[in-house]
Amino acid sequence: MKRIEDYDKVLPVLELYRCVQSEGSRFGRPTIAVRTTGCTHRCFFGEGGWCDSWYTSIHPEKGTFTFNDIIKIYDDNPHIKEMMLTGGSPTMHPALVNELTHFANERDIIITIETEGSHFLDTDYPISLISLSPKFSNSIPVLGAITPQGKVADERMIKQHNKFRLNYEKIRQTLDYHKDYHYKPVWDGTDENLKEIEAFRVKMEIPKDKTYIMPAGDTRETLIKMYPLVFEMCAEKGYNMTGRDHIIAFDTERGV
Ligand code: SF4
Structure with a gap:
């Protein structure tokens, strides 16, 4: 696969910071977040x-960091052996992801890549953990909704959103090729959404012990309201639950 040749070139990496993994099966571990x-x-x-x-x-x-910046943050934090590669959608950047697999292999770093499953990447070294969060019908923009920067959602935006949504073939290839995965869907508290989450799990033959249900909510206030619902539902149905503790701790702050 393609690689990054110039380590001083600015990459589509917008955030690079030290934090603690607060979602999914590697919860609680210090990590470096690389946000594309x-x-x-x-x-x-x-x-x-x-x-x-x-x-x-x-x-x-636009991104602001180079590959050398990524090397430096690991040099400055030699105790950290994890990477949370998140976005956006990191799989839109195959050369970068591939280069990171080489770096991780040299340094013995476990990469967790967050993906919605749009693309399959056959990286030179398989990725340690695929954190799969497919997007269901409750993610589709509503006509006329106003975006965070004041754009009005139109048909074009809906078409763009649905173009690679639930790309079953690429998701299957991704789960089969890389080392390990977990399925981390966001649940909005409705039966309808839960049916879709479960139908996907069954179709993709994902065991319940690899399924981590995450509460919907992008602020501390909205998230806390969802926690008891997710606790109860997971206890009843036998899924794992994962919180989003970075939002509980820091609310809407970026880079945490
Ligand atoms: S929540 Fe949706 S739009 Fe946002 S990064 Fe994930 S897949 Fe993309």
């Missing part, structure tokens, strides 16, 4: 609001 910019989707969750990283998707900002 650009996404094929345009998620709108009704009362749950727009994509919580809308500055990488609906109104994408």
Whole structure:
């Protein structure tokens, strides 16, 4: 696969910071977040609001970091052996992701890549953990909804959002090729959404112990309201639950 040749070139990496993984099966581990910019989707969750990283998707900002910056943050934090590669949609940047797999292999770093499943990447070294959060029908923008920067949602935006949504073939290839995965859908508290989450799980033959249900909500206030519902539902149905503790801790602050 393609690689990054120039380590001083500015990449589509918008945020690079040290934090603690607060979602999914690697919860609680210190990590380095590498946030890419650009996404094929345009998620709108009704009362749950727009994509919580809308500055990488609906109104994408430009990247500012180089590969050398990524090396430096690991040199400065030699105790950290994890990477949270998130977005936006990191799989839109195959050369960058591939280069990171080489770096991770050299340094013994576990990469968790957050993906909605739009694209399959056959990286030179398989990725340690695919964190799969497919987007269901409750993510489709509603005509006339106003985006965080004042754009009106139109048919074009809806078409763009649905173009790679639930790309089953690419998702299957992704789960089969890389080392491990977990399924981390966001649940909005409705039966309708839960049916879609479960139908996807069954279709893709994902075991319940690899399923982590995450509450919808992009602010501390909205999230806390969802927690008891998710606790009860997971206890009843046998899924794992994951919170979003960075939002509980820091609310809407970026870079945490
Ligand atoms: S797939 Fe993820 S990053 Fe892209 S718009 Fe949806 S929530 Fe945002």
